Amino acid sequence: MSGARTVLIVGGGVIGLCAAWYALQKGHRVTLLERGGPDHDSCSLGNAGMIVPSHFVPLAAPGMVGLGLRMMLHPESPFWIRPRLDRDLLSWGWRFLRAANTRHVERAAPVLRDLNLQSRRCYEELAERHGLRFGLVKKGLMMLCRTERVLEEEAALAERARQIGLEAQVLTAAQAAQLEPHIQMEIAGAVYFPQDCHLIPQQFVAELTRRLEQEGASLVWSAEVTGWRTAGRRVEAALVGERAFAADEFVIAGGAWSPTIARGLRVDMPMQAGKGYSLTLTDPPQLPSICSILTEARIAVTPMEGALRFAGTMEITGLDESVHPGRVNGILRSIPRYFPAFSPDHFRGIAVWSGLRPCSPDGLPYVGRFGRYDNLLAATGHAMMGLSLGPITGRLIAQILSGEPPSIPLDLLSPDRYA
Ligand SMILES: Cc1cc2nc3c(=O)[nH]c(=O)nc-3n(C[C@H](O)[C@H](O)[C@H](O)COP(=O)(O)OP(=O)(O)OC[C@H]3O[C@@H](n4cnc5c(N)ncnc54)[C@H](O)[C@@H]3O)c2cc1C
Numbered sequence: 542m543s544g545a546r547t548v549l550i551v552g553g554g555v556i557g558l559c560a561a562w563y564a565l566q567k568g569h570r571v572t573l574l575e576r577g578g579p580d581h582d583s584c585s586l587g588n589a590g591m592i593v594p595s596h597f598v599p600l601a602a603p604g605m606v607g608l609g610l611r612m613m614l615h616p617e618s619p620f621w622i623r624p625r626l627d628r629d630l631l632s633w634g635w636r637f638l639r640a641a642n643t644r645h646v647e648r649a650a651p652v653l654r655d656l657n658l659q660s661r662r663c664y665e666e667l668a669e670r671h672g673l674r675f676g677l678v679k680k681g682l683m684m685l686c687r688t689e690r691v692l693e694e695e696a697a698l699a700e701r702a703r704q705i706g707l708e709a710q711v712l713t714a715a716q717a718a719q720l721e722p723h724i725q726m727e728i729a730g731a732v733y734f735p736q737d738c739h740l741i742p743q744q745f746v747a748e749l750t751r752r753l754e755q756e757g758a759s760l761v762w763s764a765e766v767t768g769w770r771t772a773g774r775r776v777e778a779a780l781v782g783e784r785a786f787a788a789d790e791f792v793i794a795g796g797a798w799s800p801t802i803a804r805g806l807r808v809d810m811p812m813q814a815g816k817g818y819s820l821t822l823t824d825p826p827q828l829p830s831i832c833s834i835l836t837e838a839r840i841a842v843t844p845m846e847g848a849l850r851f852a853g854t855m856e857i858t859g860l861d862e863s864v865h866p867g868r869v870n871g872i873l874r875s876i877p878r879y880f881p882a883f884s885p886d887h888f889r890g891i892a893v894w895s896g897l898r899p900c901s902p903d904g905l906p907y908v909g910r911f912g913r914y915d916n917l918l919a920a921t922g923h924a925m926m927g928l929s930l931g932p933i934t935g936r937l938i939a940q941i942l943s944g945e946p947p948s949i950p951l952d953l954l955s956p957d958r959y960a
Contacts, residue, residue, distance in 0.1 A: 545569050548942060549779055549788035551766050551802055553577065555585035555742070555928055556920050557794035558749045559935030561758050567939045571758040572786060574779060576765035579750070584796055585928065587819045587894035589841035589852040590742045591832055592664060592929045594657040594707055595682055595734035597650045598698070599904025600924055601640035617871030619839040622857040629800075630857070633813045636902035636959065648953060649905055653926075654705055655949050656906075656933050661738060663932030673752060675745035676846060682737035683717060683833040685728045685879055691836050695732040708735045724829045725882045731833075739832040741845045742928050761786075766795075766802055774915045776806070790942055792918045797860060797897040799907075799921040808911050809960045812922055814860050814897035818869055819852035821845070822891065826882045838875035851876060855898070855925075862895045869893050900924040907956040908937050918942075919956035 545568045550557045553575030561571045575581065612618035622630075667673045686692035692711075699709035710733045712720070717731040754760055761781075768780040778785035795802040797814035825848070832843040840853040853875075854868045873885040901907060901922035911917045920938050923930050933949070940947045 546789040546942060547572070547787075548790045548792065549574065549786055550792045550794055551779060552793070552795035552799070552921075553581070553750075553760065554583040554794065554796050555746060555931040556796070556923065556934055557792070558746060558753065559931040560792050560794055560920050560938040561753050561935070562749060563932075563935035563939035564942055565753065565756055565758050567943045569939070569942060571753075572788065573753070573758060573760050574764040574766055574781060574786060575760065575762055578762045579760075581762075584896035584898060585746050585931075586743045587821075587852075587896050588742050588817075588928050589819065589832070589843045589850060590740050590845060590928060591682060591841060591843060592657065592661050592738040592740065593682065593926060594654060594661060594736045595684070595702065595709070596657065596926055596929070597653045597702060597705065597707065598646055599640075599649045599653065600900065601637050601902065601904040602646050603641055603643055605641050606638060616867045617874065619854045619868070619871060620856075621854075621865075621868065623859070625859075627859075629811065630813060633811050633902050636811060640903035645903060649903070650701075650705055652905070652949065652953050654707060656930050657926070658736070659936070659948060660930050660933035661736065663936060664738065664740070667932065671752070673745070673748045675748050676741035677738060678740065678830075678844075679738045680831045681733055681735040682739070683712070683720065683831055684732040684734070684836045685717070685726065685833050686730055686732075686836045687728055687878060688837065689729050692730045692732075695836060699732045702734070709733070710735070721829050721831060724827050725880065727879060727881055737832070739843050739845075740928075745928075769805055771806070771914070774913070776914050776917050790916045790918065792920055792938060794920040796921060796927070797899040799899060799919070801860075806913070806917070808913055808917075808956070810907055810919060810922070810956050811902055811959050813857050813900050815900040815924060816856040816858055816862065816895055816897055817852060817854050818864065818872065819850050819894045819896075820869075820872070820888055820891045821848050821850040821894075822887060823848045825849040826887060827880065835875060835879045838872075838878070840872055840875055857900075860897065862897060864893045864895050898924050898927070902959075905953055906930060906934065908934055908954040909951045909956055910941060912957045912960070
């Protein structure tokens with residue numbers, strides 16, 4: 542390694558925390574600035590907690606634009622863009638459209654596969670070698686399909702998964718029931734991805750935060766970065782009001798707020814926030830042991846010890862975390878169609894959590910150095926996979942900081958790809 546450096550990370554979600562962890566492991570001195578307090582909420586807490594090698598197709602894929610437009614017409618559908626004349630949104634939409642093609646999916650698939658598989662391995666190491674406790678369960682994921690048509694589409698995807706070396710099995714309804722014998726399911730069949738896992742994201746964040754503090758990282762709470770001091774090709778300091786935090790290296794890991802954080806640095810990292818909701822039943826009528834996705838409804842279902850979390854929707858509505866009751870209704874009304882033992886009444890009085898996914902136009906994260914500066918890196922834009930890809934992102938950032946070759950080629954992830 543090329544010598545210990547002082548590293549300043551902006552953002553205390555799963556990505557910033559993982560970057561801090563792996564930088565610390567390499568011997569760097571780490572400061573993390575987080576605008577919230579030690580118990581702040583972020584997108585990294587209420588998500589579905591899935592580690593997803595199965596998600597090798599980026600969000601920007603053929604058919605997504607048509608599907609999105611059809612869904613926009615329905616007030617309870619899982620997808621919505623608030624129409625508005627916003628230059629950033631229009632250019633993001635245009636770039637999404639351009640990326641949603643077969644060639645992009647083919648180039649992105651092996652990268653997403655490797656990121657997810659390496660991250661899964663990192664999670665195993667964090668649990669087994671470093672003793673972090675966050676409820677890691679390695680039992681796979683089922684894509685539950687109500688209709689034969691969607692089952693056929695998922696079966697085709699399973700075939701593509703196998704072609705790139707992932708494990709995937711198409712199951713009849715009876716075979717799916719054997720995997721989940723205690724759950725009543727009304728499905729045509731399922732696709733099972735045995736390499737997927739799940740965990741309890743709020744436990745992971747809390748445990749990592751505690752261990753970082755124990756091992757000497759400086760976590761600065763209530764520290765909202767509002768500007769930067771630069772000199773030529775170097776960033777000198779991040780500004781928090783009147784305070785300046787100097788460092789050798791700076792990492793922007795502010796989730797959906799990353800472009801706001803980077804304002805003034807003259808870098809172009811297009812991003813839209815993709816709002817989603819989750820509801821967690823602490824005493825569910827039935828408790829599956831494997832996480833699943835209700836495919837047509839696009840709802841993720843994750844057992845978290847005795848609790849059961851349901852998560853869904855993707856609303857492109859700016860940096861607005863308010864809850865849209867119609868779309869929450871859409872989630873509640875879809876669940877009994879797959880799991881008839883559940884009814885909307887089970888969710889009465891359950892708080893709705895909302896979070897903003899940081900979405901790049903091509904569905905790939907931004908990981909790496911910016912060309913404009915010698916000491917500025919991005920670790921953001923993970924959209925629906927930030928929890929899954931947290932550890933590998935942290936490891937890649939630490940490798941770059943240490944002058945080591947990254948364990949995954951970073952060309953497709955460059956934060957300059959839209960500059
Ligand atoms: C409903 C739902 C379900 C999901 N399910 C999954 C899943 O199963 N698996 C998966 O892999 N992913 C999932 N995701 C996506 C995942 O949650 C995100 O990709 C991930 O949490 C993003 O992490 P982050 O650290 O980049 O951002 P965040 O968690 O949003 O963290 C960013 C941090 O930056 C801080 N910040 C912002 N501005 C400033 C500033 N100016 N100064 C200092 N700090 C600042 C914020 O306070 C925040 O703490 C889901 C998301 C949603 C909404």
